[in-house]
Amino acid sequence: MPINVNWKSPRVNTITALLAISIIGISLGIVISKFSFEVPLILVLGIIVFILTLVNTEVGLAILIFSMLLSPEIIVGEVPGRDIVIRIDDLLLIIITFAWMAKTALNKGLALFIRTPLNKAIGVYVLVCVIATLRGIALGYVVPEKGLFYVLRYIEYFLLYILVVNHIHSRKQIKFFLGAFFITCAIVSVYGLIQIPQGIRVSAPFEGQVGEPNTFGGYLLFIFCLAMGIALRKVPKNLRLAMAGLIILISFPFLYTLSRASYIAIVFSFLTFILLSKRKLVLISVMVTIVVSVILIKPEVVLERVKYTFAFEDKSLARVGGVYLDYSSSARIFSWLDSINTWKKHPILGRGITGFAFLDGQYIRILPEMGIIGLFAFLWLLWTIYKNSLGIYKQMDDNDNLYKGLTLGFIAGFIGLAIHALTANTFILLRVMEPFWFIAGIIMMLPKVKEEEDIELERIEQKKKKEEAKKIKEEEKKEEKEKEEEEEGIGGGWHWDY
Structure with a gap:
């Protein structure tokens, strides 16, 4: 008998989140037991950056900017004639890229590649x-x-x-x-x-x-x-x-x-x-x-x-x-x-x-x-x-x-x-x-940014003009109403009771 699971259910989401946290915790435990302190620390920081980037890509990119000149390097291997060296910003860029790709997959409105010159x-x-x-x-x-x-x-x-x-x-x-x-x-x-x-x-x-x-x-x-x-x-x-x-x-x-x-x-x-x-x-x-x-x-x-x-x-x-x-x-x-x-x-x-x-x-x-x-x-x-x-x-x-x-x-x-x-x-x-x-x-x-700004400014200007036109129209209606009231002898003047 097939089992139907409502993946949008809050209970299912909670269970999924707990499973994910458990898997991450177990993985971190294995890493900590097998590697020096620096490796699990970098892994934890990487997970934090991944989550931050998923929530707000801008934050991830800002962290990357600071790491460009303020991050150490790690020797990950050797080949004849030279060490293979990576920096923390290399890892951050990979993490941010995966986070961006995940975000793009979840949000169909985002494009993975756009045209540039x-x-x-x-x-x-x-x-x-x-x-x-x-x-x-x-x-x-x-x-x-x-x-x-x-x-x-x-x-x-x-x-x-x-x-x-x-x-x-x-x-x-x-x-x-x-x-x-x-x-x-x-x-x-x-x-x-x-x-x-x-x-x-x-x-x-x-x-x-x-x-x-x-x-x-x-x-x-x-x-x-x-x-x-x-x-x-x-x-x-x-x-x-x-x-x-x-x-x-x-x-x-x-x-x-x-x-x-x-x-x-x-x-x-x-x-x-x-x-x-x-x-x-x-x-x-x-x-x-x-x-x-x-x-x-x-x-x-x-x-x-x-x-x-x-x-x-x-x-x-x-x-x-x-x-x-x-x-x-x-x-x-x-x-x-x-x-x-x-x-x-x-x-x-x-x-x-x-x-x-x-x-x-x-x-x-x-x-x-x-x-x-x-x-x-x-x-x-x-x-x-x-x-x-x-x-x-x-x-x-x-x-x-x-x-x-x-x-x-x-x-x-x-x-x-x-x-x-x-x-x-x-x-x-x-x-x-x-x-x-x-x-x-x-x-x-x-x-493109300038074009979008101009469109937004034009939209604001058009909205402002519409509001001004609406205000003028309302004032004209008000004046017409006051004029009618004056002509009928209702507002502010003498009038007869019949």
């Missing part, structure tokens, strides 16, 4: 990454675990972009997320300031003993540009002061990263600001002030870092225009030459991701790993980002200072990162790319 370029680039790496595995150039892990890491950035564009729909959200980014940046900048007296290259938290100052420089450059873009517009005074304060706070740890790639990149970001902004005189004044300040203060460590590049005359070193470079720069150039020689043997699709030795330089790295097709796919992706963000900047109304300023800052930051990538693997650095793709998602959704 970057979808096609992202799809092509990911496809080339996968094909090149699978080919490299088949030919024996790529260790499968290592290659597939890094392919998934690249896909992770685009997954974040998809999450953001599916969730952004209001100005309030954009302000909330920007606030989270700026607060996080302020925290890590203070952390950087604390490191300066120690005489070490400034780096982000949880980077280990050596640290990654070049990565930190790229991150600070990007957030600096976002703050600068907003500060250049006619935003409320409090917001402008906050952005100015953040810019000053960022400047000191940025200098003491001693990242030459970041120094060069920020010059191009400033040139982008000057080219696109109407406040050219202000920008030129800021640039002059920074240069004069560096000359007057004379931060020895920073100046020595710049001088170090050209302080050697060893014939074994690389030479540019008759000038010998330092050992680090020379090693980088020699590795570039090796990568070009390797690329010549596999010109179309390369040897696959991680199929060549580690080297600094995003563009030159792509050649031996993904070949000329991979390089074209990557450059097309960058061009698509630039073209569409510039189009959105021009499309935004001059009176909409937040959107206009944010887009300007994004473009300047993007140009800076594109220059930074000449000597660093900028577009695969987790702590740079997570903020970048999150903000890219916001930028690409600005036209």
